[in-house]
Amino acid sequence: xxxxxxxxxxxxxxxxxxxxxxxxxxxxxxxxxxxxxxxxxxxxxxxxxxxxxxxxxxxxxxxxxxxxxxxxxxxxxxxxxxxxxxxxxxxxxxxxxxxxxxxxxxxxxxxxxxxxxxxxxxxxxxxxxxxxxxxxxxxxxxxxxxxxxxxxxxxxxxxxxxxxxxxxxxxxxxxxxxxxxxxxxxxxxxxxxxxxxxxxxxxxxxxxxxxxxxxxxxxxxxxxxxxxxxxxxxxxxxxxxxxxxxxxxxxxxxxxxxxxxxxxxxxxxxxxxxxxxxxxxxxxxxxxxx
Amino acid sequence: xxxxxxxxxxxxxxxxxxxxxxxxxxxxxxxxxxxxxxxxxxxxxxxxxxxxxxxxxxxxxxxxxxxxxxxxxxxxxxxxxxxxxxxxxxxxxxxxxxxxxxxxxxxxxxxxxxxxxxxxxxxxxxxxxxxxxxxxxxxxxxxxxxxxxxxxxxxxxxxxxxxxxxxxxxxxxxxxxxxxxxxxxxxxxxxxxxxxxxxxxxxxxxxxxxxxxxxxxxxxxxxxxxxxxxxxxxxxxxxxxxxxxxxxxxxxxxxxxxxxxxxxxxxxxxxxxxxxxxxxxxxxxxxxxxxxxxxxxxxxxxxxxxxx
Numbered sequence: 068x069x070x071x072x073x074x075x076x077x078x079x080x081x082x083x084x085x086x087x088x089x090x091x092x093x094x095x096x097x098x099x100x101x102x103x104x105x106x107x108x109x110x111x112x113x114x115x116x117x118x119x120x121x122x123x124x125x126x127x128x129x130x131x132x133x134x135x136x137x138x139x140x141x142x143x144x145x146x147x148x149x150x151x152x153x154x155x156x157x158x159x160x161x162x163x164x165x166x167x168x169x170x171x172x173x174x175x176x177x178x179x180x181x182x183x184x185x186x187x188x189x190x191x192x193x194x195x196x197x198x199x200x201x202x203x204x205x206x207x208x209x210x211x212x213x214x215x216x217x218x219x220x221x222x223x224x225x226x227x228x229x230x231x232x233x234x235x236x237x238x239x240x241x242x243x244x245x246x247x248x249x250x251x252x253x254x255x256x257x258x259x260x261x262x263x264x265x266x267x268x269x270x271x272x273x274x275x276x277x278x279x280x281x282x283x284x285x286x287x288x289x290x291x292x293x294x295x296x297x298x299x300x301x302x303x304x305x306x307x308x309x310x311x312x313x314x315x316x317x318x319x320x321x322x323x324x325x326x327x328x329x330x331x332x333x334x335x336x337x338x339x340x341x342x343x344x345x346x347x348x349x350x351x352x353x354x355x356x357x
Numbered sequence: 358x359x360x361x362x363x364x365x366x367x368x369x370x371x372x373x374x375x376x377x378x379x380x381x382x383x384x385x386x387x388x389x390x391x392x393x394x395x396x397x398x399x400x401x402x403x404x405x406x407x408x409x410x411x412x413x414x415x416x417x418x419x420x421x422x423x424x425x426x427x428x429x430x431x432x433x434x435x436x437x438x439x440x441x442x443x444x445x446x447x448x449x450x451x452x453x454x455x456x457x458x459x460x461x462x463x464x465x466x467x468x469x470x471x472x473x474x475x476x477x478x479x480x481x482x483x484x485x486x487x488x489x490x491x492x493x494x495x496x497x498x499x500x501x502x503x504x505x506x507x508x509x510x511x512x513x514x515x516x517x518x519x520x521x522x523x524x525x526x527x528x529x530x531x532x533x534x535x536x537x538x539x540x541x542x543x544x545x546x547x548x549x550x551x552x553x554x555x556x557x558x559x560x561x562x563x564x565x566x567x568x569x570x571x572x573x574x575x576x577x578x579x580x581x582x583x584x585x586x587x588x589x590x591x592x593x594x595x596x597x598x599x600x601x602x603x604x605x606x607x608x609x610x611x612x613x614x615x616x617x618x619x620x621x622x623x624x625x626x627x628x629x630x631x632x633x634x635x636x637x638x639x640x641x642x643x644x645x646x647x648x649x650x651x652x653x654x655x656x657x658x659x660x661x662x663x664x665x
Binding site: 151168177298335350 | 412414416458461462464465467468469471472473475476477479480483484487542589590593596600629631632634635637638639641642645646649
């Protein structure tokens, strides 16, 4: 029983890292732009497919191909933002949120259908030779691939923090987050900051997609599933709190994995319960400012 | 007053005409289209109350459609309750559940309501597929006597009720409050509108009608998985219909439903399966971006220009 708990806990950490990684881009976009991109999971799905085809057709290792996928999704995100969201981003407060939300909602319907048309609805998994291999420590199995996923999530989280605190772009992002009008008056190009933020969010989703392809499966309808996971994570972390995203992801992952022992497939409901409790008692989230 | 009589007789005429459709034709395809249009009128009007009039984007509307459908279906088929009772039960269960998630969601602003409805609907879908893995099919004795005509009249009755409810609500004090909340929450609060009560009432009325629409669908469909009743595409259809027709108007969702069902049927014949959703998604995004007042708004605009 202890081993079962320990194993569930470890599995929860691994999948939780993936939740955090899936959520961090969404959190960034929402924090900076006040746009809730519910098509975020679609970018994740596309990233998963990109890695899958690169591996299957050109035999590019998914971890080596990671920068390529990130760049591809960055460009796609920039294009989508430029064509669809740049107009909505200039609208005032509530209207901006609702308009961009509806556009993203439309996208979340289009992308799965296009993916089905292009690549059929089959389940795809990226299976390099080392997938499925693991080592044992104190009676608990650690898979190499999920462990690498955890490292990627950590690297991305700290990389993003470094990026936001130390670079000029990071400062412009934080300035725009605090007060975009003041940022514009200080000579920051708010439009460009928005564009780069959105594209970066898409790229982060793509990176998460690679790991989804490695540890689970990629198929056209998974986008909404991951958007929802990401939403639960960012509400728990506190809307727009980038630092807390990974921790919140780990918490959700562990809680789900451990509750799976008791309630099986209904473990997904636990996420909703956490979500409702957070909303009732601590709406600013665990790491958000009150 | 004369104007009102003209309007009333026009509406009455249209209802009578629509009611005569099964007398004029027995073609099942036409009856199916009309039944679907009428179900979509109810469903989109129910979304219209919360999304169109109150300005609260509910992206998990299907949850209440599905709850109504599931309740009606099971009470009617499994427990053998008379259909009207089962329908009413569906229309009660949906708002009861809405109350549970609505109270905490509306205590916070905007974005939380959107997230909570979306997450809630997806989780219900997951639970429905897991808990009820077998498809619910009408029993043989009902299948042999299956006729579209009673389905048609039920959907017509419910659609008329739904439109009437939206009409009455939107012209009431509550309706004014709802629109005030939509336009400017702070200004509404300052003017003495109780925001929470307003949003919650709109949400309850909206979900009760959605439950009713689900109930009609439960009576209509021959066989389907429980999870299908919770597919997000239902939400998308209603949001699309409301926006294409004209959000926050009575006539908008009716026009939108007619447009939607006919376009859907036509596209299904010329495009490979499921691809019509891509077309609808593109239409939806275009409407949201360039024509947010929909068909009704466009007509109003045209009239205004001609008068000048």
